[in-house]
Amino acid sequence: MKQYEERIFKLIMIGASLIILGILVYIVGTIFYKGLPALTWDMISKVPGGGFYLGKEGGVLNAIAGSVYLIFGALALSLFLSVPLVMYINFYLPGKSWFSKIVRFSLDILFGIPSIVYGAFGFSLMIYLGIRASLIGGIITVAMLIMPIMMRSLDEVARLLSRDLPDALLSLGATRYEMIKVLLRQLMPGLATAILLGIGRGIGDAATVLFTAGYTDNIPTSLNQPAATLPLSIFFQLGSPVEEVQNRAYASAIILTVIILILSFSARYISSKFSKNSI
Amino acid sequence: MRKLRIVKDKTARSVMLGIAIFTIMLLIVIGLTLFFKAFPIMKEKNLWVMLTSASWKPFKGDFGFLPFIISTVYVSLIAIIIALPLSILTSIYLNSYASKRIRRFFEPVVDLLSGIPPVIYGVWGTLTIVPLISSKIAPRFVEYSTGYSVLAGGIVLAVMIIPLLISIIVEVFRSIPHEMTDASLSLGATKWQTVKKVILRKSFPGIIAATVLAMSRAFGETMAVLMVCGNIAQIPLSFFDACYPLPALIANNYGEMLSMPSYESALMLSAFLLFIIIILFNGISRVTLNQIERRYQFS
Numbered sequence: 001m002k003q004y005e006e007r008i009f010k011l012i013m014i015g016a017s018l019i020i021l022g023i024l025v026y027i028v029g030t031i032f033y034k035g036l037p038a039l040t041w042d043m044i045s046k047v048p049g050g051g052f053y054l055g056k057e058g059g060v061l062n063a064i065a066g067s068v069y070l071i072f073g074a075l076a077l078s079l080f081l082s083v084p085l086v087m088y089i090n091f092y093l094p095g096k097s098w099f100s101k102i103v104r105f106s107l108d109i110l111f112g113i114p115s116i117v118y119g120a121f122g123f124s125l126m127i128y129l130g131i132r133a134s135l136i137g138g139i140i141t142v143a144m145l146i147m148p149i150m151m152r153s154l155d156e157v158a159r160l161l162s163r164d165l166p167d168a169l170l171s172l173g174a175t176r177y178e179m180i181k182v183l184l185r186q187l188m189p190g191l192a193t194a195i196l197l198g199i200g201r202g203i204g205d206a207a208t209v210l211f212t213a214g215y216t217d218n219i220p221t222s223l224n225q226p227a228a229t230l231p232l233s234i235f236f237q238l239g240s241p242v243e244e245v246q247n248r249a250y251a252s253a254i255i256l257t258v259i260i261l262i263l264s265f266s267a268r269y270i271s272s273k274f275s276k277n278s279i
Numbered sequence: 280m281r282k283l284r285i286v287k288d289k290t291a292r293s294v295m296l297g298i299a300i301f302t303i304m305l306l307i308v309i310g311l312t313l314f315f316k317a318f319p320i321m322k323e324k325n326l327w328v329m330l331t332s333a334s335w336k337p338f339k340g341d342f343g344f345l346p347f348i349i350s351t352v353y354v355s356l357i358a359i360i361i362a363l364p365l366s367i368l369t370s371i372y373l374n375s376y377a378s379k380r381i382r383r384f385f386e387p388v389v390d391l392l393s394g395i396p397p398v399i400y401g402v403w404g405t406l407t408i409v410p411l412i413s414s415k416i417a418p419r420f421v422e423y424s425t426g427y428s429v430l431a432g433g434i435v436l437a438v439m440i441i442p443l444l445i446s447i448i449v450e451v452f453r454s455i456p457h458e459m460t461d462a463s464l465s466l467g468a469t470k471w472q473t474v475k476k477v478i479l480r481k482s483f484p485g486i487i488a489a490t491v492l493a494m495s496r497a498f499g500e501t502m503a504v505l506m507v508c509g510n511i512a513q514i515p516l517s518f519f520d521a522c523y524p525l526p527a528l529i530a531n532n533y534g535e536m537l538s539m540p541s542y543e544s545a546l547m548l549s550a551f552l553l554f555i556i557i558i559l560f561n562g563i564s565r566v567t568l569n570q571i572e573r574r575y576q577f578s
Binding site: 002003012013106113116117250268 | 285301303305368373376398441469501529557560
């Protein structure tokens with residue numbers, strides 16, 4: 001009886017795991033099946049001709065370029081805040097500081113705030129500052145979205161760093177500022193993982209850029225112009241009644257999926273290659 | 280020379296402190312901004328009446344949030360009901376049964392599922408789940424459904440919260456001391472008995488915390504749900520009716536509604552409600568999970 005129950009539950013568990021694996025394959029398969037026929041060189045080399053909603057010509061270069069500009073802006077802004085913050089709570093403050101606990105807790109909460117709330121907040125902020133829907137508006141909002149993710153992931157690596165090196169540096173008479181410059185080099189793989197995670201989350205999110213970055217057929221040439229983004233190009237073009245435009249949405253979906261696949265595998269590769277205590 | 284070094288260190292310290300305070304303040308600033316934006320409508324109308332009224336006619340000044348609140352809850356509940364058993368079973372398998380190789384194979388699977396953007400889930404949902412419901416599942420229960428429904432939203436959302444659930448539950452399982460499971464196994468219990476009587480019982484608070492966290496993620500998910508749930512402002516009467524969760528309401532209408540101050544304020548109120556509920560849920564589950572983690576570190 002005991003062995004019988006054991007075997008049944010093991011089968012159910014393997015079944016559940018296979019279902020989850022199957023869903024992933026199903027999702028990626030569906031996207032590739034629909035997108036591959038639509039994916040041509042024009043798709044990634046041309047902006048849409050005759051309007052993104054009805055025009056049958058062209059591709060989604062506007063969205064690719066917009067997404068790339070947006071994510072690099074947001075990444076720069078977020079790194080500028082993430083690195084000092086993580087260094088501060090790990091190496092300036094003493095190990096069991098209540099302040100670092102509060103910071104970590106706020107990061108956990110910020111991480112859980114949905115992107116639509118960031119979008120609504122970013123939009124209110126832009127009205128307050130007098131910015132229209134533009135690249136800069138999108139950059140600020142996406143930076144807020146990816147900041148907690150990058151901080152948390154960098155913080156996890158920084159916490160695991162051995163205390164010997166900081167102690168040695170301090171005992172040699174280095175200031176804490178000089179110390180963190182050395183420690184930062186030790187944290188490079190962690191930083192790389194944090195950056196990849198940030199890019200992955202930021203490039204795929206539609207709800208943050210919906211009100212803040214706008215949408216356009218052109219490639220933005222300044223920070224004040226609206227910028228098209230890949231997730232929104234999928235969302236808007238899928239709603240079009242024209243079949244060619246819908247195909248453009250499927251092609252965008254494949255591009256976005258491939259970007260995410262590459263980012264995800266590189267992050268895993270980096271963290272497995274450089275982590276000393278791998279599983 | 281020596282002085283400059285000290286000055287640099289001091290400057291860096293205060294800049295960093297500033298950034299840390301900014302990060303904590305961001306949370307408060309978001310909350311306050313949403314509150315003040317939502318304030319006009321709360322002054323104009325009774326909050327309780329708005330939350331319990333089902334009439335949504337913004338152009339007549341009727342702002343009843345009930346259909347949206349009920350839609351959000353229904354969709355999230357379906358997602359939890361589907362995702363939780365799958366996630367618990369998979370986590371048990373990965374933690375207690377699977378070989379190292381299978382575990383290493385499964386990590387990127389969970390990673391990828393959590394990395395896929397919401398809009399891709401939305402495309403997948405419209406291409407597969409929606410037609411499946413309208414042509415296969417719905418006809419057995421109701422006369423007609425477009426497929427864009429509570430059920431479609433729930434299924435897509437379930438897939439989206441599975442990676443979050445698995446990663447937290449596996450962590451919770453790992454926090455159980457080996458001595459306990461070893462003791463159970465050495466007394467002759469089978470693996471499944473150990474799982475049932477030791478691991479699951481011991482990790483119950485952690486699983487609840489993970490569920491609450493996943494629930495708050497489900498409440499706030501916007502794009503994927505918006506694409507598959509139909510977006511009709513009504514109280515859904517069955518799983519096959521269209522629904523209209525709160526985040527979708529904001530996403531569909533905000534930005535264009537600046538000409539009507541009361542409408543904008545009403546939408547901000549829904550964003551504020553989401554914000555408060557999610558912070559509460561998040562806070563509770565994070566505190567629980569942190570306690571579990573601490574127990575693990577010192578045992």
